[in-house]
Amino acid sequence: MTVIELLKQRRAVRNYVQKPVEDEKIVKLLEAAVLAPNDRLREPWHFYVLRGEAIERYKEAARQFLEERFPTKPHLVKDSLAVLETTPLIIVVTSDIVEGDEASSEDNEYACACAIHSMWLTAAELGLGMVWRTRGVGLVRDRRSYDLIGVPENRKIVGSLFIGYPADEVPATARKPLEQKVTWLNELKA
Ligand SMILES: Cc1cc2nc3c(=O)[nH]c(=O)nc-3n(C[C@H](O)[C@H](O)[C@H](O)COP(=O)(O)O)c2cc1C
Secondary structure, eight states: OOHHHHHHHOOBOOOBOSOOOOHHHHHHHHHHHTTSOOGGGOOOEEEEEEOTHHHHHHHHHHHHHHHHHOTTOHHHHHHHHHHHHHOOEEEEEEEEOOTTOHHHHHHHHHHHHHHHHHHHHHHHHTTOEEEEEOSGGGOTTOHHHHHHHTOOTTEEEEEEEEEEOBSSOOOOOOOOOGGGTOOOOSSOOO
């Protein structure tokens, strides 16, 4: 498969069958991640691999978070948590914070985004489904996930990757035409 074919095939997969992901495949995802480009080779990432009981504890933290956030919407809380019943693997990705250097900290996050995309493509190649979550049960912006997982102060959570064997086929998502997103410049006005 060519890279462009793989890019077209990759989807955000949110539903999984109840089957564990083999250790060898998890290692392949992590090996792909650390090949990502990163400024000055800081290798600014860390990966927390959650399975089994760890996911049960994560689910409890997510429940608390959602109940606080949506106190009048119990159905929303219940529906949002349902995905955690069938997710066999969560990889929480952190980016190193460079104290007193906002630009480097920002570049570190870009590098982590590259690493996550490499994992996403590798997951697709291995027949796994994955989604990068930041909102809701992604718990990216909630203190609870830091405490639960033991993420130190100098690392920022940039994504929770939910991974498993896909339960269904996910239709392709549309993209706007390039003309709306690209400006070709052969000469500049100013
Ligand atoms: C930075 C980032 C954060 C995302 N956060 C969420 C999320 O919290 N929940 C979710 O269901 N999907 C999330 N997604 C997945 C997108 O919704 C998904 O990529 C988009 O709908 C396009 O679908 P596709 O990936 O299948 O092309 C996120 C994607 C990115 C890149």
